[in-house]
Protein backbone atom coordinates (compact mmCIF):
# COMPACT_ATOMS: atom_id res chain seq x y z
CA UNK A 47 0.00 0.00 0.00
CA UNK A 48 1.39 3.44 -0.92
CA UNK A 49 2.01 6.25 1.52
CA UNK A 50 -1.18 7.89 0.43
CA UNK A 51 -3.10 4.73 1.24
CA UNK A 52 -1.46 4.34 4.61
CA UNK A 53 -2.56 7.79 5.73
CA UNK A 54 -6.13 7.24 4.76
CA UNK A 55 -6.09 3.65 5.97
CA UNK A 56 -5.39 4.82 9.52
CA UNK A 57 -8.73 6.63 9.53
CA UNK A 58 -10.64 3.66 8.17
CA UNK A 59 -12.58 1.21 10.27
CA UNK A 60 -10.84 -1.84 11.64
CA UNK A 61 -11.11 -5.23 9.97
CA UNK A 62 -13.20 -6.47 12.90
CA UNK A 63 -15.66 -3.58 12.52
CA UNK A 64 -15.79 -4.13 8.81
CA UNK A 65 -16.63 -7.79 9.23
CA UNK A 66 -19.26 -6.84 11.79
CA UNK A 67 -20.83 -4.56 9.18
CA UNK A 68 -20.39 -7.13 6.46
CA UNK A 69 -22.44 -9.50 8.58
CA UNK A 70 -25.51 -7.61 7.42
CA UNK A 71 -24.72 -8.54 3.86
CA UNK A 72 -25.74 -12.14 4.25
CA UNK A 73 -29.46 -11.42 4.18
CA UNK A 74 -29.47 -11.13 7.95
CA UNK A 75 -30.94 -7.65 8.10
CA UNK A 76 -33.08 -7.03 11.15
CA UNK A 77 -36.58 -5.65 10.61
CA UNK A 78 -35.48 -2.22 11.87
CA UNK A 79 -32.61 -2.14 9.38
CA UNK A 80 -34.67 -3.51 6.52
CA UNK A 81 -36.58 -0.34 5.79
CA UNK A 82 -33.42 1.74 5.66
CA UNK A 83 -31.66 -0.80 3.46
CA UNK A 84 -34.63 -1.34 1.13
CA UNK A 85 -35.02 2.37 0.56
CA UNK A 86 -31.33 2.71 -0.24
CA UNK A 87 -31.37 -0.24 -2.60
CA UNK A 88 -34.45 1.01 -4.45
CA UNK A 89 -32.98 4.45 -4.92
CA UNK A 90 -29.61 2.99 -5.97
CA UNK A 91 -31.33 0.82 -8.61
CA UNK A 92 -33.26 3.82 -9.87
CA UNK A 93 -30.12 5.96 -9.99
CA UNK A 94 -31.58 8.29 -7.37
CA UNK A 95 -28.86 8.29 -4.75
CA UNK A 96 -27.82 11.69 -3.52
CA UNK A 97 -24.30 12.87 -4.49
CA UNK A 98 -23.27 12.34 -0.86
CA UNK A 99 -24.52 8.76 -0.95
CA UNK A 100 -22.84 8.16 -4.32
CA UNK A 101 -19.61 9.44 -2.85
CA UNK A 102 -19.81 6.88 -0.03
CA UNK A 103 -19.74 4.10 -2.64
CA UNK A 104 -16.36 5.02 -4.09
CA UNK A 105 -14.58 5.17 -0.76
CA UNK A 106 -12.06 2.33 -0.55
CA UNK A 107 -13.13 1.50 2.98
CA UNK A 108 -16.66 0.86 1.68
CA UNK A 109 -15.58 -1.58 -1.02
CA UNK A 110 -15.29 -5.32 -0.58
CA UNK A 111 -13.08 -6.95 -3.21
CA UNK A 112 -14.31 -10.47 -3.67
CA UNK A 113 -15.40 -13.08 -6.22
CA UNK A 114 -18.76 -13.43 -7.97
CA UNK A 115 -20.31 -16.86 -7.56
CA UNK A 116 -23.40 -16.17 -9.64
CA UNK A 117 -21.85 -18.56 -12.16
CA UNK A 118 -18.77 -20.77 -12.33
CA UNK A 119 -16.58 -18.16 -14.00
CA UNK A 120 -15.75 -16.59 -10.66
CA UNK A 121 -15.09 -13.04 -11.87
CA UNK A 122 -13.34 -10.67 -9.54
CA UNK A 123 -15.85 -8.14 -8.26
CA UNK A 124 -16.02 -5.13 -5.98
CA UNK A 125 -19.07 -4.88 -3.78
CA UNK A 126 -19.89 -1.33 -2.77
CA UNK A 127 -21.33 -0.89 0.67
CA UNK A 128 -23.24 1.92 2.23
CA UNK A 129 -22.52 2.14 5.93
CA UNK A 130 -24.28 4.12 8.56
CA UNK A 131 -24.29 3.85 12.35
CA UNK A 132 -22.60 0.47 12.30
CA UNK A 133 -24.96 -0.92 9.68
CA UNK A 134 -24.05 -1.75 6.11
CA UNK A 135 -25.90 -2.62 2.98
CA UNK A 136 -24.45 -3.71 -0.38
CA UNK A 137 -25.71 -1.34 -3.05
CA UNK A 138 -23.77 -2.06 -6.20
CA UNK A 139 -21.50 -4.71 -7.69
CA UNK A 140 -18.93 -3.90 -10.37
CA UNK A 141 -15.85 -5.51 -11.87
CA UNK A 142 -12.71 -5.58 -9.79
CA UNK A 143 -9.82 -3.79 -11.55
CA UNK A 144 -7.34 -6.10 -9.81
CA UNK A 145 -8.91 -9.17 -11.44
CA UNK A 146 -7.47 -10.42 -14.75
CA UNK A 147 -10.86 -11.96 -15.54
CA UNK A 148 -12.58 -8.63 -15.88
CA UNK A 149 -9.71 -6.20 -16.40
CA UNK A 150 -7.25 -6.34 -19.29
CA UNK A 151 -4.60 -5.54 -18.27
CA UNK A 152 -5.40 -5.80 -14.61
CA UNK A 153 -4.21 -3.36 -11.98
CA UNK A 154 -1.07 -4.38 -10.13
CA UNK A 155 -1.63 -5.63 -6.60
CA UNK A 156 0.96 -3.05 -5.56
CA UNK A 157 -1.47 -0.23 -6.30
CA UNK A 158 -3.34 0.94 -3.24
CA UNK A 159 -7.11 0.27 -3.11
CA UNK A 160 -7.44 3.96 -2.22
CA UNK A 161 -6.08 4.85 -5.65
CA UNK A 162 -8.17 2.26 -7.48
CA UNK A 163 -11.48 2.75 -5.71
CA UNK A 164 -13.04 5.07 -8.38
CA UNK A 165 -12.24 2.58 -11.15
CA UNK A 166 -15.01 0.14 -12.08
CA UNK A 167 -14.72 -2.67 -14.56
CA UNK A 168 -17.66 -4.30 -16.30
CA UNK A 169 -19.39 -7.47 -15.24
CA UNK A 170 -22.39 -9.24 -16.69
CA UNK A 171 -25.98 -8.52 -15.59
CA UNK A 172 -26.17 -11.80 -13.74
CA UNK A 173 -23.17 -10.80 -11.67
CA UNK A 174 -24.74 -7.44 -10.88
CA UNK A 175 -27.87 -9.28 -9.80
CA UNK A 176 -25.82 -10.72 -6.93
CA UNK A 177 -27.42 -7.98 -4.80
CA UNK A 178 -30.80 -9.55 -5.41
CA UNK A 179 -29.45 -12.96 -4.50
CA UNK A 180 -27.95 -11.63 -1.28
CA UNK A 181 -31.13 -9.87 -0.19
CA UNK A 182 -33.69 -12.23 -1.70
CA UNK A 183 -36.45 -12.42 0.92
CA UNK A 184 -36.77 -16.15 0.15
CA UNK A 185 -33.08 -16.79 0.69
CA UNK A 186 -32.61 -19.56 3.22
CA UNK A 187 -30.49 -18.11 5.99
CA UNK A 188 -31.38 -20.54 8.78
CA UNK A 189 -31.05 -24.28 9.12
CA UNK A 190 -34.29 -25.97 8.10
CA UNK A 191 -35.23 -29.27 9.67
CA UNK A 192 -38.04 -31.51 8.49
CA UNK A 193 -41.08 -31.00 10.73
CA UNK A 194 -43.49 -33.40 9.06
CA UNK A 195 -43.44 -36.67 7.17
CA UNK A 196 -41.23 -36.85 4.09
CA UNK A 197 -42.93 -35.07 1.22
CA UNK A 198 -45.27 -33.05 3.45
CA UNK A 199 -43.06 -30.00 2.92
CA UNK A 200 -43.27 -28.94 6.53
CA UNK A 201 -40.16 -27.44 8.08
CA UNK A 202 -38.94 -25.91 11.30
CA UNK A 203 -35.93 -23.68 11.84
CA UNK A 204 -33.25 -24.71 14.28
CA UNK A 205 -30.07 -23.01 15.42
CA UNK A 206 -26.72 -23.78 13.84
CA UNK A 207 -25.53 -25.10 17.21
CA UNK A 208 -28.42 -27.55 17.38
CA UNK A 209 -27.88 -28.60 13.77
CA UNK A 210 -24.21 -29.33 14.39
CA UNK A 211 -25.03 -31.21 17.58
CA UNK A 212 -27.62 -33.38 15.83
CA UNK A 213 -25.50 -34.02 12.74
CA UNK A 214 -22.50 -35.00 14.85
CA UNK A 215 -24.20 -36.98 17.61
CA UNK A 216 -27.30 -38.37 15.83
CA UNK A 217 -30.12 -39.87 17.91
CA UNK A 218 -33.91 -39.84 17.71
CA UNK A 219 -33.87 -36.67 15.68
CA UNK A 220 -37.38 -36.97 14.22
CA UNK A 221 -39.28 -38.16 17.28
CA UNK A 222 -41.70 -35.28 16.64
CA UNK A 223 -42.79 -36.87 13.36
CA UNK A 224 -45.56 -39.49 13.61
CA UNK A 225 -44.11 -42.89 12.75
CA UNK A 226 -40.51 -41.84 13.35
CA UNK A 227 -40.66 -41.63 17.14
CA UNK A 228 -38.07 -44.38 17.58
CA UNK A 229 -36.02 -43.97 14.43
CA UNK A 230 -32.39 -43.50 15.37
CA UNK A 231 -30.22 -41.47 13.02
CA UNK A 232 -26.52 -42.31 12.96
CA UNK A 233 -24.35 -39.31 13.74
CA UNK A 234 -21.03 -38.47 12.11
CA UNK A 235 -19.33 -39.28 15.40
CA UNK A 236 -20.25 -42.94 14.97
CA UNK A 237 -19.33 -43.00 11.28
CA UNK A 238 -15.97 -41.47 12.13
CA UNK A 239 -14.95 -44.94 13.23
CA UNK A 240 -11.39 -45.38 12.04
CA UNK A 241 -9.25 -42.54 13.32
CA UNK A 242 -5.73 -43.93 13.53
CA UNK A 243 -3.93 -43.18 10.23
CA UNK A 244 -1.40 -45.94 10.87
CA UNK A 245 -4.11 -48.57 11.27
CA UNK A 246 -6.01 -47.12 8.30
CA UNK A 247 -2.93 -47.54 6.13
CA UNK A 248 -2.26 -51.07 7.33
CA UNK A 249 -5.86 -52.08 6.60
CA UNK A 250 -5.77 -50.38 3.18
CA UNK A 251 -2.58 -52.29 2.34
CA UNK A 252 -4.33 -55.47 3.48
CA UNK A 253 -7.21 -54.76 1.09
CA UNK A 254 -4.71 -54.31 -1.74
CA UNK A 255 -3.28 -57.72 -0.91
CA UNK A 256 -6.78 -59.22 -1.07
CA UNK A 257 -7.31 -57.62 -4.48
CA UNK A 258 -4.03 -59.08 -5.75
CA UNK A 259 -4.69 -62.51 -4.28
CA UNK A 260 -6.01 -65.40 -6.38
CA UNK A 261 -7.80 -67.04 -3.42
CA UNK A 262 -9.93 -64.12 -2.25
CA UNK A 263 -11.81 -66.06 0.45
CA UNK A 264 -8.60 -67.15 2.09
CA UNK A 265 -7.14 -63.67 1.81
CA UNK A 266 -10.22 -62.16 3.49
CA UNK A 267 -9.96 -64.66 6.37
CA UNK A 268 -6.28 -63.80 6.82
CA UNK A 269 -7.19 -60.12 6.80
CA UNK A 270 -9.86 -60.66 9.46
CA UNK A 271 -7.43 -62.52 11.70
CA UNK A 272 -4.72 -59.91 11.33
CA UNK A 273 -7.04 -56.95 11.92
CA UNK A 274 -9.44 -58.58 14.41
CA UNK A 275 -9.11 -55.68 16.85
CA UNK A 276 -10.30 -53.14 14.29
CA UNK A 277 -12.93 -55.01 12.30
CA UNK A 278 -15.66 -53.06 14.12
CA UNK A 279 -14.57 -49.96 12.20
CA UNK A 280 -15.37 -51.54 8.83
CA UNK A 281 -18.67 -51.23 6.96
CA UNK A 282 -18.66 -55.01 6.44
CA UNK A 283 -15.78 -57.15 7.79
CA UNK A 284 -16.57 -59.79 5.16
CA UNK A 285 -16.02 -57.11 2.47
CA UNK A 286 -13.01 -55.13 3.68
CA UNK A 287 -12.86 -53.56 0.21
CA UNK A 288 -15.83 -51.37 1.19
CA UNK A 289 -13.49 -49.74 3.66
CA UNK A 290 -14.15 -48.19 7.05
CA UNK A 291 -17.49 -46.75 8.16
CA UNK A 292 -15.92 -43.36 7.49
CA UNK A 293 -16.74 -43.99 3.82
CA UNK A 294 -20.44 -43.77 4.69
CA UNK A 295 -20.08 -40.03 4.74
CA UNK A 296 -20.60 -38.88 1.16
CA UNK A 297 -19.59 -35.35 0.37
CA UNK A 298 -20.96 -34.06 -2.93
CA UNK A 299 -20.47 -30.56 -4.17
CA UNK A 300 -21.27 -28.52 -7.20
CA UNK A 301 -18.69 -26.17 -8.56
CA UNK A 302 -15.61 -25.48 -6.49
CA UNK A 303 -12.38 -24.00 -7.59
CA UNK A 304 -8.94 -24.19 -6.04
CA UNK A 305 -9.03 -23.07 -2.44
CA UNK A 306 -12.56 -24.05 -1.46
CA UNK A 307 -12.17 -27.42 -3.20
CA UNK A 308 -8.80 -28.09 -1.59
CA UNK A 309 -10.18 -27.27 1.83
CA UNK A 310 -13.12 -29.64 1.41
CA UNK A 311 -10.90 -32.43 0.11
CA UNK A 312 -8.61 -31.98 3.08
CA UNK A 313 -11.41 -31.99 5.63
CA UNK A 314 -13.52 -34.83 4.28
CA UNK A 315 -10.74 -36.87 2.69
CA UNK A 316 -7.59 -36.39 4.72
CA UNK A 317 -9.17 -35.65 8.06
CA UNK A 318 -12.47 -37.53 8.17
CA UNK A 319 -11.13 -40.30 5.96
CA UNK A 320 -13.96 -40.90 3.50
CA UNK A 321 -13.17 -41.76 -0.10
CA UNK A 322 -16.63 -40.59 -1.13
CA UNK A 323 -15.96 -37.02 -2.13
CA UNK A 324 -17.50 -36.34 -5.51
CA UNK A 325 -17.46 -33.18 -7.56
CA UNK A 326 -20.08 -32.33 -10.10
CA UNK A 327 -18.17 -33.42 -13.15
CA UNK A 328 -19.19 -36.83 -14.35
CA UNK A 329 -20.77 -36.67 -17.76
CA UNK A 330 -21.04 -32.90 -17.59
CA UNK A 331 -17.97 -31.46 -19.29
CA UNK A 332 -16.41 -34.93 -19.30
CA UNK A 333 -15.80 -34.71 -23.02
CA UNK A 334 -13.71 -31.61 -22.49
CA UNK A 335 -11.81 -32.84 -19.46
CA UNK A 336 -10.99 -36.29 -20.79
CA UNK A 337 -10.02 -35.04 -24.24
CA UNK A 338 -7.75 -32.40 -22.76
CA UNK A 339 -6.25 -34.93 -20.39
CA UNK A 340 -5.57 -37.28 -23.30
CA UNK A 341 -3.93 -34.43 -25.22
CA UNK A 342 -1.35 -33.95 -22.48
CA UNK A 343 -0.62 -37.63 -21.78
CA UNK A 344 2.97 -38.81 -21.99
CA UNK A 345 4.51 -42.16 -22.92
CA UNK A 346 5.33 -43.50 -19.47
CA UNK A 347 5.74 -47.17 -18.60
CA UNK A 348 4.78 -48.23 -22.15
CA UNK A 349 1.50 -46.37 -22.27
CA UNK A 350 0.27 -42.87 -22.82
CA UNK A 351 -0.88 -41.77 -19.39
CA UNK A 352 -0.82 -39.13 -16.69
CA UNK A 353 -2.35 -36.25 -18.67
CA UNK A 354 -1.54 -33.41 -16.33
CA UNK A 355 -3.43 -30.63 -18.09
CA UNK A 356 -7.09 -31.45 -18.19
CA UNK A 357 -8.44 -28.01 -18.92
CA UNK A 358 -7.41 -26.13 -22.04
CA UNK A 359 -8.76 -22.76 -22.98
CA UNK A 360 -8.66 -20.92 -26.28
CA UNK A 361 -6.40 -17.86 -26.42
CA UNK A 362 -8.98 -15.19 -27.20
CA UNK A 363 -6.44 -12.43 -26.82
CA UNK A 364 -4.29 -13.65 -29.69
CA UNK A 365 -6.38 -16.01 -31.86
CA UNK A 366 -6.93 -14.94 -35.45
CA UNK A 367 -9.79 -17.33 -36.07
CA UNK A 368 -12.27 -18.74 -33.59
CA UNK A 369 -14.63 -21.59 -34.39
CA UNK A 370 -17.33 -21.58 -31.75
CA UNK A 371 -19.40 -24.74 -31.59
CA UNK A 372 -22.00 -25.32 -28.91
CA UNK A 373 -20.73 -22.46 -26.78
CA UNK A 374 -22.59 -19.23 -26.33
CA UNK A 375 -19.76 -16.78 -26.02
CA UNK A 376 -21.79 -13.71 -25.16
CA UNK A 377 -24.29 -15.47 -22.89
CA UNK A 378 -22.15 -17.86 -20.92
CA UNK A 379 -19.06 -19.98 -21.58
CA UNK A 380 -16.68 -18.82 -18.92
CA UNK A 381 -18.27 -16.17 -18.95
CA UNK A 382 -19.53 -12.96 -20.57
CA UNK A 383 -17.36 -10.64 -18.45
CA UNK A 384 -14.21 -12.57 -19.19
CA UNK A 385 -14.78 -13.54 -22.84
CA UNK A 386 -16.28 -10.31 -24.06
CA UNK A 387 -13.42 -8.31 -22.65
CA UNK A 388 -10.98 -10.27 -24.75
CA UNK A 389 -13.07 -10.93 -27.82
CA UNK A 390 -15.22 -7.92 -28.57
CA UNK A 391 -12.53 -5.24 -29.12
CA UNK A 392 -10.55 -7.55 -31.41
CA UNK A 393 -13.71 -8.54 -33.25
CA UNK A 394 -14.64 -4.89 -33.74
CA UNK A 395 -11.12 -4.09 -35.00
CA UNK A 396 -11.22 -6.99 -37.44
CA UNK A 397 -8.27 -8.73 -35.77
CA UNK A 398 -10.12 -12.00 -35.30
CA UNK A 399 -12.70 -13.86 -37.36
CA UNK A 400 -15.45 -15.68 -35.53
CA UNK A 401 -17.53 -18.49 -36.97
CA UNK A 402 -20.46 -19.65 -34.87
CA UNK A 403 -21.83 -23.13 -35.48
CA UNK A 404 -25.15 -23.50 -33.71
CA UNK A 405 -28.69 -24.50 -34.65
CA UNK A 406 -29.84 -21.45 -32.70
CA UNK A 407 -28.98 -17.95 -33.82
CA UNK A 408 -27.45 -16.94 -30.50
CA UNK A 409 -25.97 -13.62 -29.42
CA UNK A 410 -22.47 -14.54 -30.61
CA UNK A 411 -23.89 -15.48 -34.02
CA UNK A 412 -25.29 -11.96 -34.29
CA UNK A 413 -21.76 -10.57 -34.02
CA UNK A 414 -19.92 -13.34 -35.87
CA UNK A 415 -18.06 -13.14 -39.16
CA UNK A 416 -19.93 -16.23 -40.27
CA UNK A 417 -22.88 -18.16 -38.89
CA UNK A 418 -23.47 -21.81 -39.71
CA UNK A 419 -26.95 -23.00 -38.70
CA UNK A 420 -26.00 -26.64 -38.29
CA UNK A 421 -28.67 -29.32 -38.13
CA UNK A 422 -28.76 -30.92 -34.64
CA UNK A 423 -26.95 -34.27 -34.51
CA UNK A 424 -24.66 -33.56 -37.47
CA UNK A 425 -21.70 -32.09 -35.56
CA UNK A 426 -19.64 -35.26 -36.05
CA UNK A 427 -20.10 -35.17 -39.81
CA UNK A 428 -19.25 -31.48 -39.82
CA UNK A 429 -15.94 -32.05 -38.06
CA UNK A 430 -15.11 -35.11 -40.16
CA UNK A 431 -15.57 -32.92 -43.23
CA UNK A 432 -13.31 -30.21 -41.84
CA UNK A 433 -10.58 -32.74 -41.00
CA UNK A 434 -10.90 -34.27 -44.47
CA UNK A 435 -10.60 -30.89 -46.14
CA UNK A 436 -7.58 -29.91 -44.04
CA UNK A 437 -5.76 -33.10 -44.92
CA UNK A 438 -6.78 -33.08 -48.61
CA UNK A 439 -5.53 -29.52 -48.98
CA UNK A 440 -2.47 -30.06 -46.76
CA UNK A 441 -3.52 -27.23 -44.49
CA UNK A 442 -2.06 -28.93 -41.44
CA UNK A 443 1.29 -28.11 -39.81
CA UNK A 444 3.25 -31.02 -41.26
CA UNK A 445 6.57 -29.91 -39.79
CA UNK A 446 5.13 -30.05 -36.30
CA UNK A 447 3.12 -33.24 -36.71
CA UNK A 448 6.11 -35.12 -38.15
CA UNK A 449 8.04 -34.72 -34.89
CA UNK A 450 7.85 -38.07 -33.14
CA UNK A 451 9.94 -37.26 -30.11
CA UNK A 452 11.27 -34.51 -27.91
CA UNK A 453 14.59 -34.30 -29.78
CA UNK A 454 12.80 -33.77 -33.11
CA UNK A 455 10.62 -31.05 -31.58
CA UNK A 456 13.74 -29.31 -30.34
CA UNK A 457 15.30 -29.31 -33.80
CA UNK A 458 12.02 -27.98 -35.29
CA UNK A 459 11.82 -25.29 -32.59
CA UNK A 460 8.50 -26.67 -31.45
CA UNK A 461 7.57 -26.64 -27.76
CA UNK A 462 5.77 -30.00 -27.96
CA UNK A 463 5.39 -33.00 -30.21
CA UNK A 464 2.50 -35.32 -31.01
CA UNK A 465 1.62 -38.91 -31.85
CA UNK A 466 0.41 -38.05 -35.38
CA UNK A 467 3.06 -40.09 -37.18
CA UNK A 468 3.17 -43.07 -34.79
CA UNK A 469 1.95 -46.34 -36.29
CA UNK A 470 -1.23 -47.86 -34.89
CA UNK A 471 -2.29 -51.48 -35.38
CA UNK A 472 -5.54 -51.91 -37.29
CA UNK A 473 -7.79 -54.83 -36.38
CA UNK A 474 -9.52 -57.20 -38.80
CA UNK A 475 -12.65 -55.12 -38.41
CA UNK A 476 -10.73 -52.09 -39.67
CA UNK A 477 -10.79 -50.44 -36.26
CA UNK A 478 -7.63 -48.91 -34.76
CA UNK A 479 -6.13 -50.68 -31.76
CA UNK A 480 -2.83 -50.26 -29.90
CA UNK A 481 0.31 -48.49 -31.05
CA UNK A 482 2.68 -50.84 -32.85
CA UNK A 483 5.70 -51.77 -30.73
CA UNK A 484 9.11 -52.04 -32.37
CA UNK A 485 9.80 -55.47 -30.84
CA UNK A 486 6.63 -56.84 -32.50
CA UNK A 487 8.29 -56.48 -35.91
CA UNK A 488 11.81 -57.31 -34.73
CA UNK A 489 12.93 -53.69 -35.15
CA UNK A 490 14.23 -53.04 -31.63
CA UNK A 491 14.21 -55.28 -28.57
CA UNK A 492 12.63 -54.29 -25.27
CA UNK A 493 15.01 -52.49 -22.94
CA UNK A 494 15.38 -52.80 -19.19
CA UNK A 495 14.56 -49.40 -17.71
CA UNK A 496 13.49 -48.02 -14.37
CA UNK A 497 10.26 -46.11 -13.81
CA UNK A 498 10.21 -42.88 -11.73
CA UNK A 499 9.70 -45.00 -8.59
CA UNK A 500 12.84 -46.97 -9.38
CA UNK A 501 10.99 -50.16 -10.36
CA UNK A 502 12.50 -52.02 -13.31
CA UNK A 503 10.33 -52.65 -16.38
CA UNK A 504 10.65 -53.63 -20.04
CA UNK A 505 10.59 -50.49 -22.15
CA UNK A 506 8.94 -50.88 -25.57
CA UNK A 507 9.90 -48.63 -28.49
CA UNK A 508 7.13 -47.33 -30.71
CA UNK A 509 7.37 -47.13 -34.51
CA UNK A 510 7.17 -44.50 -37.26
CA UNK A 511 7.56 -44.93 -40.99
CA UNK A 512 10.08 -42.79 -42.90
CA UNK A 513 10.46 -43.14 -46.65
CA UNK A 514 9.13 -46.68 -46.60
CA UNK A 515 11.25 -47.83 -43.66
CA UNK A 516 10.03 -48.39 -40.10
CA UNK A 517 12.05 -46.60 -37.42
CA UNK A 518 11.92 -47.29 -33.67
CA UNK A 519 11.18 -44.25 -31.54
CA UNK A 520 11.13 -43.31 -27.88
CA UNK A 521 8.82 -40.26 -27.67
CA UNK A 522 10.74 -38.94 -24.66
CA UNK A 523 14.16 -39.21 -26.28
CA UNK A 524 15.89 -35.84 -26.13
CA UNK A 525 19.00 -36.82 -28.09
CA UNK A 526 18.08 -38.61 -31.32
CA UNK A 527 15.51 -36.75 -33.41
CA UNK A 528 12.96 -38.98 -35.13
CA UNK A 529 10.48 -37.69 -37.69
CA UNK A 530 7.93 -39.81 -39.49
CA UNK A 531 5.74 -39.71 -42.57
CA UNK A 532 2.25 -38.58 -41.76
CA UNK A 533 -0.17 -40.39 -44.01
CA UNK A 534 0.62 -44.09 -43.97
CA UNK A 535 -1.63 -47.10 -44.43
CA UNK A 536 0.32 -50.29 -44.97
CA UNK A 537 1.16 -53.76 -43.72
CA UNK A 538 4.35 -54.69 -41.86
CA UNK A 539 5.05 -58.38 -41.38
CA UNK A 540 1.37 -59.23 -41.66
CA UNK A 541 0.28 -56.44 -39.29
CA UNK A 542 -2.01 -53.78 -40.73
CA UNK A 543 -0.95 -50.33 -39.57
CA UNK A 544 -1.89 -46.71 -40.07
CA UNK A 545 -0.45 -43.50 -38.70
CA UNK A 546 -2.58 -41.72 -36.10
CA UNK A 547 -3.17 -38.90 -38.59
CA UNK A 548 -4.25 -41.34 -41.29
CA UNK A 549 -6.85 -42.78 -38.91
CA UNK A 550 -8.67 -39.45 -38.65
CA UNK A 551 -8.64 -38.94 -42.44
Ligand code: SF4
Pocket residue numbers: 114115116117118119120121169170171172173174380381382383384
Ligand atom coordinates in the same frame (compact mmCIF):
# COMPACT_ATOMS: atom_id res chain seq x y z
S1 SF4 B 1 -19.72 -14.08 -15.79
FE1 SF4 B 1 -21.20 -12.78 -14.67
S2 SF4 B 1 -22.29 -14.19 -13.29
FE2 SF4 B 1 -20.46 -15.23 -14.00
S3 SF4 B 1 -18.94 -14.86 -12.39
FE3 SF4 B 1 -18.67 -13.26 -13.97
S4 SF4 B 1 -19.93 -11.55 -13.30
FE4 SF4 B 1 -20.59 -13.35 -12.13
